Amino acid sequence: MTGFLSRPYFTDRVFYLYEDTYKFAGEQERLVTYHSSTADPVQVRIDDELNRTLTIGGQSYAIADISNPYSIKFRVTYPNGHVYSVEDNNGLLWSYDDKGNIVMAIQVYANGERIKEEGEEDFQPSALVIGAYPDYHIKRGMPGFLFFAIGLLIFGWCSFRYQAFQDLMFRLSPQRFMYENPEPSDFYYLMSKVGGIVVMIGSIIVAFKAY
Structure with a gap:
């Protein structure tokens, strides 16, 4: 009974934005919506074959597929104009700033609230790419x-x-x-x-x- 009732937990593909879990909620034309029980919904607009726009909390992030025959790459443009690149290294996504420096994911929490360091973006570039492309969504648990x-x-x-x-x-x-x-x-x-x-x-x- 536990396994049967938990079936959606194991079968639904999800992605994470920090502590929040998102899963597919619906699709209308070229707009895909993902819901979380703990945060604002995420919407992904498929602009064309190479460009997508991810919107969360009223902020939009432009994501472009700039892959070449030798590597899979993405360019992420933030609402504040900052631009990052994300590279797929055998399924592991690495983020780089406009100077080529690796952007590390640092999460600091106090009393359940996330504390941002100076200059830190709301979301990691790699996390936004994962949210925008279902191929990077994962199934939870080990049934x-x-x-x-x-x-x-x-x-x-x-x-x-x-x-x-x-x-x-x-x-x-x-x-x-x-x-x-x-x-x-x-x-x-x-x-x-x-x-x-x-x-x-x-x-x-x-x-x-x-x-």
Whole structure:
């Protein structure tokens, strides 16, 4: 049930602008809208094949694809006139200012509020490129952990509840070959139950790893 209800979390492609998560909300003609539950919506207007305009909080950022046969590059122009370039290095985006210096992403928060340093832009150039191009949007979480957690939960429940399963695990244990005509003891059954409880608790922890 948890996996079914969480399906949109794992299947929807998203992007991030600092602490805010955005996902596709709708498209009308050449205008794509992305919504976040914690911030203003983002709109991306596809001007033409090489140019896009990303708008957030009333501010518009022009993004141009200036790629060549040897590299994938973008030019990002801010409302204040500042221009940055963004290069795709095997899927990893690097931002540079107009002097060719790398722009590092530094995030400082106090009481849940972001504190900007002097001269720092509202958003990183690479983050704007990611928002403008769906190819850079990602899927969240690792749903494989849910299947692993289900397996652990079943194993733990059987170890706790069913003596037949406890006997099976005893017969499969290599330690029984150390004794002649070995039989499970009361202590073994007790430890099987305790172990089953531990495994079931562990399955819950593993399930949270999926998120």
